[in-house]
Amino acid sequence: MQLLQQLINGIAQGCIYGLIALGFVLIYKATETVSFVQGELMMLGAFLGLILMTVVGFPYWLAVPSTLLAMVAFGVLIERIAVRPILGEPAFSIVMLTLGIGYVARGAIMMIPGLGTDFQALPVPYRDQTVEIGGLMIGAERLVAVAVTVILCLLLFLMFRFTRIGIAMQAASQSQLAAYYMGIPVRQLNGLVWGMAAGVAAVAGLLLAPIVLIDSNMGFIGLKAFPAAVVGGMTSLPGAVLGGVIIGVIESLAGYTMPEGFKDVAAYVVVLIMLMVRPNGLFGGQFRKKV
Amino acid sequence: MRFIFKLSYDQDIRLAKHSGHVFWYGLLLMSLLLAPWVLPAYWSTLITLTMIYGIVGLGLMLLSGFTGLFSIGHAAFMGVGAYMQAVLTSMGWPFPIALLCSMAVSALVGAVVGLPALRVRGIYLAIATLAFAFIVQEVLVRWESITGGNRGLAVGMIDLFGWKTSSPTVFYYVCLILTILATLGVLNLLRSATGRAFVAIRDSEISAQSMGVNLARYKTLSFAVSAALAGLGGALSAHMLRFISPDQFGIVQSIDLLLIVIIGGLGSVHGAFFGAIFLIATPQAISLAKDFLPSALGQTVGLQSLVYGLILIAFVLFEPMGIYGRWVKIRTWFELAPLYRKGLFKRQKSFQKTERLK
Numbered sequence: 006m007q008l009l010q011q012l013i014n015g016i017a018q019g020c021i022y023g024l025i026a027l028g029f030v031l032i033y034k035a036t037e038t039v040s041f042v043q044g045e046l047m048m049l050g051a052f053l054g055l056i057l058m059t060v061v062g063f064p065y066w067l068a069v070p071s072t073l074l075a076m077v078a079f080g081v082l083i084e085r086i087a088v089r090p091i092l093g094e095p096a097f098s099i100v101m102l103t104l105g106i107g108y109v110a111r112g113a114i115m116m117i118p119g120l121g122t123d124f125q126a127l128p129v130p131y132r133d134q135t136v137e138i139g140g141l142m143i144g145a146e147r148l149v150a151v152a153v154t155v156i157l158c159l160l161l162f163l164m165f166r167f168t169r170i171g172i173a174m175q176a177a178s179q180s181q182l183a184a185y186y187m188g189i190p191v192r193q194l195n196g197l198v199w200g201m202a203a204g205v206a207a208v209a210g211l212l213l214a215p216i217v218l219i220d221s222n223m224g225f226i227g228l229k230a231f232p233a234a235v236v237g238g239m240t241s242l243p244g245a246v247l248g249g250v251i252i253g254v255i256e257s258l259a260g261y262t263m264p265e266g267f268k269d270v271a272a273y274v275v276v277l278i279m280l281m282v283r284p285n286g287l288f289g290g291q292f293r294k295k296v
Numbered sequence: 297m298r299f300i301f302k303l304s305y306d307q308d309i310r311l312a313k314h315s316g317h318v319f320w321y322g323l324l325l326m327s328l329l330l331a332p333w334v335l336p337a338y339w340s341t342l343i344t345l346t347m348i349y350g351i352v353g354l355g356l357m358l359l360s361g362f363t364g365l366f367s368i369g370h371a372a373f374m375g376v377g378a379y380m381q382a383v384l385t386s387m388g389w390p391f392p393i394a395l396l397c398s399m400a401v402s403a404l405v406g407a408v409v410g411l412p413a414l415r416v417r418g419i420y421l422a423i424a425t426l427a428f429a430f431i432v433q434e435v436l437v438r439w440e441s442i443t444g445g446n447r448g449l450a451v452g453m454i455d456l457f458g459w460k461t462s463s464p465t466v467f468y469y470v471c472l473i474l475t476i477l478a479t480l481g482v483l484n485l486l487r488s489a490t491g492r493a494f495v496a497i498r499d500s501e502i503s504a505q506s507m508g509v510n511l512a513r514y515k516t517l518s519f520a521v522s523a524a525l526a527g528l529g530g531a532l533s534a535h536m537l538r539f540i541s542p543d544q545f546g547i548v549q550s551i552d553l554l555l556i557v558i559i560g561g562l563g564s565v566h567g568a569f570f571g572a573i574f575l576i577a578t579p580q581a582i583s584l585a586k587d588f589l590p591s592a593l594g595q596t597v598g599l600q601s602l603v604y605g606l607i608l609i610a611f612v613l614f615e616p617m618g619i620y621g622r623w624v625k626i627r628t629w630f631e632l633a634p635l636y637r638k639g640l641f642k643r644q645k646s647f648q649k650t651e652r653l654k
Contacts, residue, residue: 097465101608
């Protein structure tokens with residue numbers, strides 16, 4: 006029973022990792038740039054929600070969509086101002102750029118007087134409620150996290166499968182040049198991909214906020230998204246979410262069965278093994294560069 | 297303008313290309329030798345710290361700037377070096393021997409981490425080094441019988457075969473000698489066949505391989521040398537701070553090391569030291585500037601992180617070659633004085649080079 010409880014907690018935590026990894030994979034797949042800023046975007050989303058609800062006084066159901074809209078706009082802005090001018094530079098320039106954006110975001114949040122340096126709780130309506138299923142007490146915030154992740158994945162799947170814009174994104178991610186020749190506005194799409202990634206990260210932030218407290222360093226959880234993305238195969242969207250869940254479950258089980266300390270590094274041990282055994286992940290295709 | 301006539305083949309690999317180099321580097325050496333006697337103690341401490349970070353920066357520069365392998369976990373090698381040094385000196389080993397052992401152990405760990413580099417590249421390698429760094433940090437926290445866990449470990453004074461000293465001036469000269477040795481060593485490595493193989497791997501793995509460069513060997517070697525230098529820097533910083541704890545060698549430190557090579561200028565030995573100067577000088581400048589800012593802004597903890605981030609973004613966007621690149625441009629302007637053309641260093645727009653080819 007205890008094991009099952011841990012499993013469910015792991016899945017809920019894994020959904021958060023998966024969502025952050027999803028944003029990362031969206032960007033990597035579409036533009037082949039690596040974003041180290043997903044964790045900070047998640048942190049910004051959580052803080053924005055907090056500010057809207059506590060300082061401005063929005064109700065929860067209004068704060069969530071406005072946070073998402075603002076974060077999508079922020080993502081588009083980052084792409085336009087910072088990422089687009091250096092496309093074509095070595096991949097690591099963009100990694101450093103996104104690290105820089107992360108630094109700025111963290112510094113800016115810490116500079117908010119009274120809010121940035123403390124741990125804050127997000128006042129969501131479902132806080133401290135538990136649901137009993139077959140003798141298991143499950144926190145409502147964890148159930149919401151899992152449910153929202155499933156719905157979001159379904160929406161993204163429908164979008165990529167059936168809408169014009171989704172199919173255009175698929176085309177652009179396979180070959181930007183060919184997509185450009187077909188009249189697809191690749192640049193605008195890249196901006197939109199960044200926006201979507203920021204939006205997904207904000208969702209992750211809003212879901213994580215009731216489980217842990219909000220603080221300016223919560224963005225470091227974003228580093229767990231890389232193991233998730235690698236396990237899922239870097240270029241596969243369902244793989245990213247599944248990878249996140251796998252990482253979350255392994256972490257939770259390691260915390261339950263193994264000595265203290267293994268919980269924090271389990272994700273990284275898994276990713277190292279994965280990189281040695283199957284560098285392309287569970288769902289990634291086999292790519293090999295030809296001369 | 298200076299014209300250099302090639303009169304012998306040795307000129308191509310000579311370290312000092314012309315008399316100007318001899319003069320300016322001689323002047324730099326003289327002023328560094330005199331610094332502890334002339335400058336206030338606080339300043340020479342800062343210079344010592346800059347030299348230590350310069351050594352670590354050299355190591356990362358060799359790996360990232362010259363071999364093209366990026367590591368987001370380099371602080372872990374510093375940690376290995378620092379803890380090794382702390383443990384060995386507490387067992388009574390003399391300073392130079394302990395230092396060599398720390399470097400050797402760091403190099404060994406580096407070679408082990410280099411193994412995934414043979415299979416994965418680019419972002420995957422960065423993630424592998426990140427993962428490794430987290431594991432090392434956790435080991436340092438949990439292996440309490442040796443490392444003292446989160447409580448940290450006090451480091452003894454340096455012991456030169458029985459002559460114990462805690463004088464900052466002696467330590468300054470020790471660091472200076474080691475910095476010079478490390479720099480000359482790296483310069484020497486870079487002009488040898490090994491160094492050329494590193495650069496060939498950075499520019500194109502496939503063409504390097506087809507010219508007979510053994511990728512596995514040179515990548516592992518690059519990791520090992522780089523980790524040894526990081527370990528040396530870590531060992532020195534352990535003596536400098538006299539106290540080490542695992543959180544000094546975490547992800548934040550690793551990113552600081554990347555700041556050194558990116559802001560200093562990727563692919564230049566000067567860049568490692570420019571970057572180190574930047575890393576040490578910026579917090580000082582910020583704390584000086586705080587007095588002039590309104591207290592609501594100046595006293596906040598986030599200011600330093602904000603400034604670091606903005607500087608990093610500005611460098612990536614406007615000066616990808618870092619401080620060294622800017623310096624080369626200024627120098628060229630003076631050398632060509634009236635003939636300098638605006639477009640001399642203009643970067644060509646290039647297409648995104650894809651790593652995913654089916």
